[in-house]
Amino acid sequence: MELLDVFGDRVLGPVSGLDRVRFRGTVRWLSSMRGLRSFVASTGLILKDFGAWAEGMTRQLRASCAQRARELGIATVYLRKGGVDKEHFAREIALRDGIVDGSICMLSAVEPCFSVIVAENRAERKLELDMGRRQCLWIYHYLDDPEVGFGHVRLQTWLSFTALINIRTGARIRRAAPRPVRPSMAKPLTTPDRTPPRPETPIFTACSPLPCRRRESRRCRRAWTAA
Secondary structure, eight states: OOHHHHHGGGOOOOOOOOSOEEEEEOOGGGSSHHHHHHHHHHHTOOGGGHHHHHHHHHHHHHHHHHHHHHHHTOEEEEOOSSSOOHHHHHHHHHHHHTOOSEEEEEEEEEEEEEEEEEEEETTTTEEEEEEEEEEEEEEEEEEEETTTEEEEEEEESSTTOOEEEEEEHHHHHHHHSOOOOOTTTSOOOOOOOOSOOOOOOOGGGGSOSSOOOHHHHHHHHHHHHHO
C-alpha cells in the first residue's frame, strides 16, 4: 500500500528531486604521486624546499579566504573544539545576523586530511615525496543560495587543496512547495445569529449550592450567600 493511497485526501501532490548534491574538486597535478613528481620536475622545485613552498601556498590561500570574508561582511570563527555541529552553528549565526540569502559565515577547524609528506629514505639517503594522513586546517564557507539551497564549501588549506561542495537542495524544494490549508486552519463560515439575546444574569446566581471543586468551593459559597 502506497502513501498516497492512505493519505491521498491530505496530499496536494508529490515533489521529487535530489535532497543533497555533492561536488569534489582537486588540483590534479597535486592530488597524486605521479602528478606531484611531474610538477616538481617541471618546476625545478628542490625537495628540501618543498615544505617552505607548500607553507607559502597555504598562507596565501588562508589570506585569500579571510579577504573574501571581509569583502562579504560575514563572520569568521575558529572552532577550537571538535564535535561541533557546524551546520547548526551556521544557522544560529544566520538567525543572529538576520541573513536570509547569501553568504553566512566562514568557519575553520583542524581536522584529518590526506596530504603530501616529504619523508627521508635512509637506505638511499635522499628525500622522497609521499601521500599520507595528516592534520590540517579546513575552511567551511556556509551560504544559503535562493536558487540552489543551503550548503557549504569545505576547503582543505594544505596540499592538494581539495574542495568539497555540499548543497541541501531538498530544503529549498520544501520551502518553495505550496503549503496546504488544513481544515482546522481554515476559517469556518459564520451566519448571523438571529436568536434574541438572553437577559444578563449576575455571576453569583449561576453558582449551585452543591459542592464545587476545591479551588472554587470557597468562591462559590460566598457567591451563593450573596444571592
